[in-house]
Amino acid sequence: MTREEVEIQKEGAQILGKVHGLISRMVQPGVRTMQLDAMAQQFITDHGAVPSFKGYRGSAPTPFPGALCISVNEVVVHGIPGNYELKDGDIVSVDCGVHYRGYHSDSAYTYTVGQVSPQVMNLLKHTKASLHLGIAQARTGNRVGDIGHAIQSYTEARGYGVVRELVGHGVGRNLHEKPEVPNYGQRGRGPRLAEGMVLAIEPMITLGRRSVVQEKDGWTIRTSDRKPAAHFEHTVAILDGKPELVTTFSYIDEKFDY
Ligand code: MG
Ligand code: MG
Numbered sequence: 443m444t445r446e447e448v449e450i451q452k453e454g455a456q457i458l459g460k461v462h463g464l465i466s467r468m469v470q471p472g473v474r475t476m477q478l479d480a481m482a483q484q485f486i487t488d489h490g491a492v493p494s495f496k497g498y499r500g501s502a503p504t505p506f507p508g509a510l511c512i513s514v515n516e517v518v519v520h521g522i523p524g525n526y527e528l529k530d531g532d533i534v535s536v537d538c539g540v541h542y543r544g545y546h547s548d549s550a551y552t553y554t555v556g557q558v559s560p561q562v563m564n565l566l567k568h569t570k571a572s573l574h575l576g577i578a579q580a581r582t583g584n585r586v587g588d589i590g591h592a593i594q595s596y597t598e599a600r601g602y603g604v605v606r607e608l609v610g611h612g613v614g615r616n617l618h619e620k621p622e623v624p625n626y627g628q629r630g631r632g633p634r635l636a637e638g639m640v641l642a643i644e645p646m647i648t649l650g651r652r653s654v655v656q657e658k659d660g661w662t663i664r665t666s667d668r669k670p671a672a673h674f675e676h677t678v679a680i681l682d683g684k685p686e687l688v689t690t691f692s693y694i695d696e697k698f699d700y
Contacts, residue, residue: 454542463693479523494539502660530556549689550675569672590627603652644675
């Protein structure tokens, strides 16, 4: 994409960032995940944008019903908003996409509900740190494998699992574009990173085993051992050879600044 296209994408990403800001102030015990989704849907449409996920058809038998993927505890990604009431000690990944003036942006953050265990807090901190290590590799001259290697080596060294079945992706006029951006890989392998590429980098990291299963709803992905998983995602453009954040976490309440 050109610098001009990325600037439009960043405008949409501001709306997305503010959704995360509002979510961060709503997340607390007793809130139902469908309430978060309703707020996001309203906010996005009020700002002249469209929620990218609502009605999205993957390989699932039914289109995705929400504006947000809300994934609690052992759910890794693609959780469907519903009646579940958040409770003290939960972690909740909120993933959102916004389509604005022809371009998508995509970002996810894992929030804590009340007090979580130190072990789970560390999982969040390290997963977020691995996202930034992956982003730092998004530069011309590198390859996709450099991103995955950075994420995998950091998280596996700390005893965590790296989910293999789901990956990051290019993002622009379509929500999911080439190349795939795995959270594992080898240095110097995979597609070459080029000027103007825009990537959604999104480590999905587990406290226990790395294997996942899909629930019968055709969307929800959870860990097979039912231990918690964390997920952080930014949309990142490669401009002037270097990574530049398209999405932002800057509206998120500082209590979630892990
Ligand atoms: Mg996402
Ligand atoms: Mg994504």
